[in-house]
Amino acid sequence: MALSFVGRHRRYRSRELAENDPLSGVANLFDLGLVFMVGLMVMLLSAFRLKDLLDPNAKVTITKEGEKGEVELITKEGKKIRAMKLTGKKGKGRGTKLGTAYRLEDGTMVYVPEVNDDEDN
Structure with a gap:
């Protein structure tokens, strides 16, 4: 008790x-x-809509513009993330034209790859 x-x-x-x-x-x-x-x-x-950032197999590219106008390109491939600052300098060298980019009336951009019949043969 x-x-x-x-x-x-x-x-x-x-x-x-x-x-x-x-x-x-x-x-x-x-x-x-x-x-x-x-x-x-x-x-x-x-x-x-950034759920792909958590997906380990996704490829994501993000462009970011700072206050002073500098542009940064952020790419994610798998688990590897790279950030590159873009400059206004012109590139030099030889290359091949890959296609054409168009800006539509609503502001979106469309890339149209160039088809080269010589490569198919």
Whole structure:
């Protein structure tokens, strides 16, 4: 009988301490913050259609323009990510024309590869 009284008394005392502690309601705010941050990251990835960034086999290319007008090209192939800053310098050398790019009325760009019949033979 004495043992059951001690057990009941301890449970009552711990409840009483929790009710009087002003920080007891703040204890789970850290966990709530973590859940909120993960949810926000998932929402941002889906809003900007960047789910491919998490896919280990996806190939993604992103262009980014800074405040001063510098352009940065970010490419992801598998797990490898490269960032290159583009300059206004003209390239020199020999090469082959691969196709033509067109800007449509809505602002999108379309690349049309050039078909070379000599390569097929």
